[in-house]
Amino acid sequence: xxxxxxxxxxxxxxxxxxxxxxxxxxxxxxxxxxxxxxxxxxxxxxxxxxxxxxxxxxxxxxxxxxxxxxxxxxxxxxxxxxxxxxxxxxxxxxxxxxxxxxxxxxxxxxxxxxxxxxxxxxxxxxxxxxxxxxxxxxxxxxxxxxxxxxxxxxxxxxxxxxxxxxxxxxx
Amino acid sequence: xxxxxxxxxxxxxxxxxxxxxxxxxxxxxxxxxxxxxxxxxxxxxxxxxxxxxxxxxxxxxxxxxxxxxxxxxxxxxxxxxxxxxxxxxxxxxxxxxxxxxxxxxxxxxxxxxxxxxxxxxxxxxxxxxxxxxxxxxxxxxxxxxxxxxxxxxxxxxxxxxxxxxxxxxxxxxxxxxxxxxxxxxxxxxxxxxxxxxxxxxxxxxxxxxxxxxxxxxxxxxxxxxxxxxxxxxxxxxxxxxxxxxxxxxxxxxxxxxxxxxxxxxxxxxxxxxxxxxxxxxxxxxxxxxxxxxxxxxxxxxxxxxxxxxxxxxxxxxxxxxxxxxxxxxxxxxxxxxxxxxxxxxxxxxxxxxxxxxxxxxxxxxxxxxxxxxxxxxxxxxxxxxxxxxxxxxxxxxxxxxxxxxxxxxxxxxxx
Amino acid sequence: xxxxxxxxxxxxxxxxxxxxxxxxxxxxxxxxxxxxxxxxxxxxxxxxxxxxxxxxxxxxxxxxxxxxxxxxxxxxxxxxxxxxxxxxxxxxxxxxxxxxxxxxxxxxxxxxxxxxxxxxxxxxxxxxxxxxxxxxxxxxxxxxxxxxxxxxxxxxxxxxxxxxxxxxxxxxxxxxxxxxxxxxxxxxxxxxxxxxxxxxxxxxxxxxxxxxxxxxxxxxxxxxxxxxxxxxxxxxxxxxxxxx
Numbered sequence: 001x002x003x004x005x006x007x008x009x010x011x012x013x014x015x016x017x018x019x020x021x022x023x024x025x026x027x028x029x030x031x032x033x034x035x036x037x038x039x040x041x042x043x044x045x046x047x048x049x050x051x052x053x054x055x056x057x058x059x060x061x062x063x064x065x066x067x068x069x070x071x072x073x074x075x076x077x078x079x080x081x082x083x084x085x086x087x088x089x090x091x092x093x094x095x096x097x098x099x100x101x102x103x104x105x106x107x108x109x110x111x112x113x114x115x116x117x118x119x120x121x122x123x124x125x126x127x128x129x130x131x132x133x134x135x136x137x138x139x140x141x142x143x144x145x146x147x148x149x150x151x152x153x154x155x156x157x158x159x160x161x162x163x164x165x166x167x168x169x170x171x
Numbered sequence: 172x173x174x175x176x177x178x179x180x181x182x183x184x185x186x187x188x189x190x191x192x193x194x195x196x197x198x199x200x201x202x203x204x205x206x207x208x209x210x211x212x213x214x215x216x217x218x219x220x221x222x223x224x225x226x227x228x229x230x231x232x233x234x235x236x237x238x239x240x241x242x243x244x245x246x247x248x249x250x251x252x253x254x255x256x257x258x259x260x261x262x263x264x265x266x267x268x269x270x271x272x273x274x275x276x277x278x279x280x281x282x283x284x285x286x287x288x289x290x291x292x293x294x295x296x297x298x299x300x301x302x303x304x305x306x307x308x309x310x311x312x313x314x315x316x317x318x319x320x321x322x323x324x325x326x327x328x329x330x331x332x333x334x335x336x337x338x339x340x341x342x343x344x345x346x347x348x349x350x351x352x353x354x355x356x357x358x359x360x361x362x363x364x365x366x367x368x369x370x371x372x373x374x375x376x377x378x379x380x381x382x383x384x385x386x387x388x389x390x391x392x393x394x395x396x397x398x399x400x401x402x403x404x405x406x407x408x409x410x411x412x413x414x415x416x417x418x419x420x421x422x423x424x425x426x427x428x429x430x431x432x433x434x435x436x437x438x439x440x441x442x443x444x445x446x447x448x449x450x451x452x453x454x455x456x457x458x459x460x461x462x463x464x465x466x467x468x469x470x471x472x473x474x475x476x477x478x479x480x481x482x483x484x485x486x487x488x489x490x491x492x493x494x495x496x497x498x499x500x501x502x503x504x505x506x507x508x509x510x511x512x513x514x515x516x517x518x519x520x521x522x523x524x525x526x527x528x529x530x531x532x533x534x535x536x537x538x539x540x541x542x543x544x545x546x547x548x549x550x551x552x553x554x555x556x557x558x559x560x561x562x563x564x565x566x567x568x569x570x571x572x573x574x575x576x577x578x579x580x581x582x583x584x585x586x
Numbered sequence: 587x588x589x590x591x592x593x594x595x596x597x598x599x600x601x602x603x604x605x606x607x608x609x610x611x612x613x614x615x616x617x618x619x620x621x622x623x624x625x626x627x628x629x630x631x632x633x634x635x636x637x638x639x640x641x642x643x644x645x646x647x648x649x650x651x652x653x654x655x656x657x658x659x660x661x662x663x664x665x666x667x668x669x670x671x672x673x674x675x676x677x678x679x680x681x682x683x684x685x686x687x688x689x690x691x692x693x694x695x696x697x698x699x700x701x702x703x704x705x706x707x708x709x710x711x712x713x714x715x716x717x718x719x720x721x722x723x724x725x726x727x728x729x730x731x732x733x734x735x736x737x738x739x740x741x742x743x744x745x746x747x748x749x750x751x752x753x754x755x756x757x758x759x760x761x762x763x764x765x766x767x768x769x770x771x772x773x774x775x776x777x778x779x780x781x782x783x784x785x786x787x788x789x790x791x792x793x794x795x796x797x798x799x800x801x802x803x804x805x806x807x808x809x810x811x812x813x814x815x816x817x818x819x820x821x822x823x824x825x826x827x828x829x830x
Contacts (some may be wrong), residue, residue, distance in 0.1 A: 078720045082625035082712060083770045092750065129720055129755030131748045212743035212756045219665035222741050223727045283725015283740060290722050294705040301704035301728055357698060357818055358734035484817030507736050509689070510676055510829075511816060517674040517689070518664065521736065526665075 023108075047119035048110045053097045058088045068094075091130060099134035107132040175475055175566070177257045177556035180394050189394075194546040201539010203279035204532035213283065214535050220526035221449060222503045227281040229495040230537025233378065234274030234544060235308070235349055235413075236371055237491070239342040240379020242267035244406075246342075249318075249335025255405060255568040258559040259387070264319045264338075265548060265557050268312055273544030275308060277536055290369045300351050307345040314338045353498065360437040361502030364365045366427065370420040374491065377413035378429075378493045381487035384410065386548065388481055390558055400475070400565030401571030407480045411468040414487060418461045433511070440524070448501035459492070460490010500527055547572065608762065622770075631695075631714035632764055633795040633824060634779070635802045635811065638676075639685040639828035640789035647792060648688050649673055651781030655765065657749030661742075668739035668754075670762045671778055676829070688790065691716055691737040691762035693823030699729035699738065708759075714795070714823050716763045723758040730759060732813050737761045739782065757799060764792075764823075795823065 055156040057064050059071070075089040093096045097110040099105055107127060117124050126132075174419035180187070208216055218225040235262075248256035256263075280287050295302045318334040321327045350371030356362040384406050389397035410470035424444065430436035442450055464483040466473075473479035504525040513519045552558055617719045620626070652671045653659070660667045671690040677683070693716045694748050699708045700716065707723035712717045718729075718738075738761040751767045754760055767777035780825040793802030805827070812829055813822045 044820070076721055078625075080717065080721065081709065081711065083766070083768050084623055084625055086622045100692055129745070129748065129753040129758070131753070133750075135750050209757075213740065214661070214663055214666040214742035219742070220668070220730070220736075221665065223730045223740065231646050283727070283759070284723065285725075287722070287724045290705055292723050295709075296700075296706040298701050299728070301702065301706045301726065305704065352728075356702075356732055358732050459716050504732070508733060509674075509735065511815075511817075512679060514677045514679055515674050515689075516677075517672045519672040519674075520665070520734065521672070521674055521689075568652045 047116035049112065049116055050100070050110065051098075051112075051139050052101055057097075058093070091119075092135065093128060095132065096134045099132075105132045176560045177261065177558060178560055179554060179556050180390070180552050180558065182553035185423050186393060187549075191546065191549060194542045194549065198539050198546055199544030200535045201537075201542060202280075204535035204539065207286075208281070208532050208536065209285060215530065217528050217530040218533070219525070219527075221520050222500055222527040224263045224499055225527065226500075226529040226533035227277050227536045227540075228498075228499050229492060230360045230540050231274045231277040231281070232349065232352075232499065233279065233492055233495045234270050234540055235380035236312070236346060236375045236495075237347045238267050238270035238274060238375075239311070239349075240375030240377065241270055241374075241383050242342050242542040243319070243376055243379055244337060244383055245434050246335060246339040247323075247433075249331050250339045255402065255571065258562060258567055259402075260335075261319065261322055261381075261557045262387065262390075263383060264322070264554075265551050266386060266544075267342075267379070268315050268319075269310060269547040269551070270379075270382065271308060272547060273540040273542075276543055277540035280536060300348060300355055304345075304348045304352070306349050307341070311338075311341055311345050314341050342375075343372060346375045347522065353402065353502070358507060359502055359505075360428075360434055360508065361441070361498070361505060364424060364427070366420065366424050370417075370424060373413065373416045373420050374494065377410065377417050377487055380406065380413060380490040381484040381491070385481060387562070390552065391562060396558065396563045397563040397566075399562055399567060399571060400477075401564035401574055402562050402567055403477065403480055404475070405485065405505075405571070406472070407468050410484065411465055414461055414464050414468075417494075418457070421456070436508070437502075437505050441501055445501060445505070445524075448497055448504060451499070452497045455493025456490055456497055459486050460493055464490070503527075522552065528579075591816060592802065618766035626711050626713040626770075628712045628714075629796065629810065631795045632769060633714065633793070633802060633823035633825065634690075634776070635765070635793075635805055635825050635827060636687055636746070637789045637791075637827045638685050640787050641688065642785070643684075643686045644673075644786055644788075645686075645782040645785060645787065646673055647787075648778035649783045651777040653692075656752035656763070657745075657747065659745075659747075661807075663742075665743035666793075668741060669761060670739070676745070683830075687826060687829065689735060689737070689776070689814070690824065691764075692735050693764055695760075695821035695823070696819065698734065698818075700730040700731040702728045702818075704728065711766075713769070715759075715766050716768065716823075717763055717766060718751065718759050718761065718799070719754065720758040720760070723768050725757040725759065727759060733761075734818055734820075759813040 057108060064071075071089040072091050072094070073085075074086075076091070078084040079090065080081075090141060095106050100108065103111070105111055108114060111132070113126075113132075212218075216225060242263055244256050245260035245267075247253050248260045248263075250499075279288055282288075284290075288314060289307060296304075297303075314334070315338055318331070318338045321331045321334040323339075347368040350368035353362040354364055354367030384403070387398065387406075388403070390396075425438060428438050440447055443449060445452075464486045466480045467486075468482035470476055473483075504527055506522050506524060509515045516523070559566075561567075595819075608710045617672075625649070649671050653669075656670060658668050661795055663697055671688050674688055674689045676685045676687060676746075693710075695714065697716045700710055702821060703709070704726060707721075707726060708729045711725045725740070727740055729790055730740060732735075736801060738759050740759050741754060741756050743756055748754055751765075752763060765773075765778075768775060774793065776790075776792045779792040781811070782788060782790040791802045793800040795803055795804055797805070798807075799803075806825060809827055811825045811827045813820070813825060
């Protein structure tokens with residue numbers, strides 16, 4: 001967990017190789033078994049975070065990584081008790097945007113939520129009750145919406161870069 | 172009066188390890204049952220949308236009620252200043268804590284979401300009797316722990332009385348809270364009665380003392396420490412009074428219901444044609460849990476026999492579980508009167524008596540709670556000096572010897 | 587005020603302009619509807635009116651529609667399966683007169699389930715809808731013990747393929763939400779009321795009990811009605827007509 005936090009919060013880490021290296025180093029230091037063989041990229045499991053829709057979340061990526069649970073928690077109370085159903089921080093909105101187009105879900109081995117939570121070993125308590133599937137209107141998004149429009153903008157460098165596969169960007 | 176010496180039990184014998192092993196196995200089975208229930212969901216139990224609280228609650232409420240009653244012996248010593256009960260006070264307080272912990276664990280493990288125990292500790296609805304009870308239970312454990320400390324630590328002994336008084340008042344409030352879980356329910360005819368709170372208090376006196384007597388007899392029998400006949404006689408006579416009082420409260424509860432026409436349905440169900448609930452009421456609660464123990468305790472033929480006192484105490488416990496079964500499950504099995512004067516039927520079992528059979532996981536979970544209470548007691552008496560070296564009559568109270576002599580003379584005179 | 591939600595949205599631009607132009611103008615009177623970001627208020631009290639004389643024996647349209655809408659599915663175990671609404675047969679014990687009517691959460695003003703809930707998971711929204719916050723429900727089922735209408739179900743096993751309208755999962759308690767997802771979208775109907783109307787019975791009317799111009803308030807004002815267990819004085823949001 002600490003390694004994960006260190007990795008995520010480290011803004012200086014630019015490439016996955018060095019990110020992985022830092023992670024591996026932390027592991028090895030903590031184990032007292034510094035061996036260069038283990039520092040290989042493949043030996044460090046990484047979450048598979050695939051972004052399918054747009055490149056801009058409702059908050060900055062860094063903020064979302066650290067605080068998405070707080071946003072969802074806060075919104076959950078407002079929605080359930082006060083009937084406030086604004087989209088910005090709603091779980092439904094997360095799922096609609098982040099669901100895998102193939103499975104329509106944020107769960108599954110490569111699912112947006114599951115892969116990272118498995119990596120971080122943090123139990124989710126959402127999908128025992130909430131549907132993990134996107135609502136049907138996915139894909140029928142308004143082409144002028146900000147999420148779609150942002151696809152055309154030049155991409156900024158991302159911490160997770162090569163592992164964050166943004167569909168359609170390679171063409 | 173002689174100074175009382177307390178000591179830990181040896182805890183090296185085969186018997187100790189055997190007892191420990193058996194209790195550990197019971198606890199393990201209880202925990203396994205809880206895991207099974209939580210993993211599959213409650214549909215694997217006998218509980219459903221009609222009988223919402225089942226066998227785990229029978230055990231849990233029994234243990235919680237008995238816990239506050241087990242403290243009574245200590246209260247009699249500290250609050251009412253009866254010296255005979257003083258040597259028994261430590262064990263009394265220990266049993267109170269152990270039984271409460273056992274009952275609470277059963278209650279928590281039966282929750283639909285036991286993983287959210289932290290929610291129960293952090294979100295409070297102060298109008299809920301359950302929420303009060305969470306505070307009352309935790310407070311009880313803290314207060315009794317402090318009370319024990321006052322008793323154990325010589326320098327603190329002078330605070331034993333105020334600590335004991337606080338614990339006594341707290342336990343009365345606590346059992347009022349437990350009884351009110353049912354007493355304040357307007358929805359069901361078997362509940363919604365103010366008498367449930369005092370009835371639960373008097374039930375706690377009986378159940379707690381019955382368990383206490385059995386534990387004392389077992390502990391002193393198995394460790395070969397002396398236990399005076401006079402001590403046992405006092406305890407058993409007191410238990411007899413409590414059992415009579417329970418019967419009195421049950422009588423008043425049913426008479427009140429029988430007077431009001433609207434409650435005739437539930438009364439008919441419990442007293443006459445409720446099948447297993449009627450049988451459990453008359454045979455379990457009244458005969459086994461009330462009349463037979465009274466006969467055993469007060470009949471000259473059996474009143475002095477240790478095995479008969481033990482049997483009587485055991486029957487009080489069985490009767491107590493029967494009473495909980497009738498109260499908790501019988502009260503739910505009888506259908507809710509949705510529209511008075513009309514018979515309502517539906518696919519949701521409106522208007523029909525619920526069919527409930529205790530399932531194995533429920534029973535194992537309930538017994539697991541008993542196991543936790545007993546194993547905690549066993550380990551505590553091994554680690555800390557809870558038990559007096561001797562409970563012989565002359566050590567505990569010189570009056571007891573004279574009393575015994577007097578009864579002997581009276582007996583021989585009548586004979 | 588008789589401006590419906592849709593009409594209000596239609597004049598939303600005018601309203602917004604009004605706010606901009608005349609900030610002192612009190613628009614609360616106008617606001618029978620609210621935007622996504624506004625909390626529900628006690629200006630409304632949602633409820634149902636059930637006309638037992640129009641409810642058809644053997645019809646299960648409301649039950650089916652509710653359970654489809656909210657993803658309440660059977661596991662083939664009737665004793666433990668959830669039912670948010672049920673069609674009940676009511677027989678007068680003296681006369682033998684039989685009626686049918688649906689029974690669901692009565693959305694009491696003074697709900698016993700809310701009183702007893704230790705964590706506050708069982709709660710009443712400002713607009714009168716009684717709900718379970720499943721996020722803080724610990725599954726103690728005390729609310730089910732306390733409900734005089736047997737309106738609540740415990741979820742006895744894992745649930746999959748939940749409806750987007752109603753998150754629900756094992757180990758928590760649930761009941762009719764008065765289609766709160768629709769209410770929050772500004773739709774003036776519930777699944778049961780729609781289905782009943784589609785069958786041509788119109789035995790269930792949904793609406794705002796506090797709006798004197800609403801259909802439900804007018805129907806209540808014009809004919810005698812009753813509550814289930816009126817002796818408990820819970821002031822239910824679900825009312826019955828023609829129950830004799």
